[in-house]
Amino acid sequence: MSSYLISNVSVVGAAPTDVLIRDGVVAAVGAGLDAPEATVVDGTGLVALPGLVDLHTHLREPGREDAETVESGSRAAALGGYTAVCAMANTSPVADTAGVVEQVWRLGREAGLVDVQPIGAVTVGLAGEHLAELGAMADSAARVRIFSDDGHCVADPRLMRRALEYVKAFDGIIAQHAEEPRLTEGAQMHEGEVSTRLGLTGWPAVAEEAIIARDVLLAEHVGSRLHVCHVSTAGSVEVLRQAKARGVRVTAEVTPHHLLLTDARAETYDPVYKVNPPLRTAADVAALRAALVEGVIDIVATDHAPHAVEDKECEWAYARPGMLGLETALSIALDVLGPQWDLIAERMSRTPARIAGLEGHGLDPAPGVPANLTLVDPAARRTIEPAELASRSRNTPYARMTLPGRIVATFLRGEPTVLDGKAVL
Numbered sequence: 001m002s003s004y005l006i007s008n009v010s011v012v013g014a015a016p017t018d019v020l021i022r023d024g025v026v027a028a029v030g031a032g033l034d035a036p037e038a039t040v041v042d043g044t045g046l047v048a049l050p051g052l053v054d055l056h057t058h059l060r061e062p063g064r065e066d067a068e069t070v071e072s073g074s075r076a077a078a079l080g081g082y083t084a085v086c087a088m089a090n091t092s093p094v095a096d097t098a099g100v101v102e103q104v105w106r107l108g109r110e111a112g113l114v115d116v117q118p119i120g121a122v123t124v125g126l127a128g129e130h131l132a133e134l135g136a137m138a139d140s141a142a143r144v145r146i147f148s149d150d151g152h153c154v155a156d157p158r159l160m161r162r163a164l165e166y167v168k169a170f171d172g173i174i175a176q177h178a179e180e181p182r183l184t185e186g187a188q189m190h191e192g193e194v195s196t197r198l199g200l201t202g203w204p205a206v207a208e209e210a211i212i213a214r215d216v217l218l219a220e221h222v223g224s225r226l227h228v229c230h231v232s233t234a235g236s237v238e239v240l241r242q243a244k245a246r247g248v249r250v251t252a253e254v255t256p257h258h259l260l261l262t263d264a265r266a267e268t269y270d271p272v273y274k275v276n277p278p279l280r281t282a283a284d285v286a287a288l289r290a291a292l293v294e295g296v297i298d299i300v301a302t303d304h305a306p307h308a309v310e311d312k313e314c315e316w317a318y319a320r321p322g323m324l325g326l327e328t329a330l331s332i333a334l335d336v337l338g339p340q341w342d343l344i345a346e347r348m349s350r351t352p353a354r355i356a357g358l359e360g361h362g363l364d365p366a367p368g369v370p371a372n373l374t375l376v377d378p379a380a381r382r383t384i385e386p387a388e389l390a391s392r393s394r395n396t397p398y399a400r401m402t403l404p405g406r407i408v409a410t411f412l413r414g415e416p417t418v419l420d421g422k423a424v425l
């Protein structure tokens with residue numbers, strides 16, 4: 001195996017030092033390290049973070065390999081500074097059996113660019129009627145611990161209760177896409193002043209908040225673990241705050257786009273801004289940012305949702321919801337939070353790794369720790385060109401925006417997946 005000496009690098013914002021990687025692990029951290037056999041990576045001006053971990057990625061394989069594959073999504077992730085991603089279950093066929101989750105897990109291993117941890121569906125075919133084979137997926141080679149019908153809400157409270165109870169046996173988590181379907185029929189965007197003006201059917205904040213309120217009560221009642229996907233409203237933050245104060249075992253994520261963009265984007269009628277849950281108001285954005293800093297929202301997760309051109313570049317009403325996220329998440333976090341490196345490491349690496357139980361991830365570089373890390377150039381600015389993204393899809397809402405920060409290198413178990421800002425494999 002190879003060795004790398006990252007010289008003069010700031011580890012999570014601290015004073016510059018050297019990091020020696022050997023045989024897949026961090027061998028030493030300290031100023032003036034000497035390792036003649038090692039390849040030197042000049043870390044001057046760069047910040048080393050534990051490799052980012054995404055709890056919410058859509059890889060589209062099997063079924064929509066035209067939009068993304070495990071391999072192309074893994075490459076996008078590595079270029080975004082990620083060393084592990086959790087792959088959502090809304091593939092075709094749905095990841096609701098041991099066979100499908102093992103297939104995704106194996107494809108991730110073959111690509112070898114990030115660790116791909118499959119998420120299993122809660123219900124058969126995401127149909128919300130019968131529990132999927134949660135135990136078989138947990139016992140499979142993929143060792144699934146997170147289950148989600150993301151894209152759909154587990155709306156039936158009895159099924160949700162059963163799922164929460166079931167996963168307690170292996171300390172699993174139900175990750176809920178909180179959307180009361182009866183309140184969002186035909187919805188196109190956030191229900192508010194802009195939707196009224198544009199004449200588009202609204203997706204009210206209460207459709208999210210009502211499900212989160214119900215689910216924290218269910219999780220409390222059965223003593224199980226709930227994770228709330230893509231929290232998007234100020235009201236949801238208040239429900240979560242109260243639940244956490246009572247000691248409910250709930251964690252929550254916010255996406256980069258909900259931290260930056262508002263429903264005003266819909267005025268362009270450009271479906272690149274159509275997403276589930278929808279972009280909300282400036283007051284919601286402010287509340288989400290504050291909740292992320294405070295810790296009421298535990299993590300940033302991308303909800304990377306690649307879509308083929310024909311599914312996105314069409315009339316707003318017919319476009320699929322979702323936007324790309326993996327290759328821009330760190331830049332958005334840096335833009336929104338500023339260079340608060342410890343907070344960024346906490347919300348984008350350490351905590352998501354802990355929630356998902358991903359061993360060897362989310363650990364700051366220290367002797368003996370698996371060398372999963374990423375190097376960021378905080379001074380660089382880059383203009384997002386959709387054609388240059390590694391994703392097979394082009395639906396980034398940040399096209400031609402200039403964003404701070406650039407991923408210079410990513411290491412997975414001591415081997416570079418990205419060097420000089422380019423994918424290695």
Ligand SMILES: NC(=O)N[C@@H](CC(=O)O)C(=O)O
Pocket residue numbers: 058090150151152177274275276277303305306320321322323
């Ligand atoms: N977040 C999105 O807007 N889209 C997701 C699923 C979903 O949550 O609707 C997708 O899979 O495309």
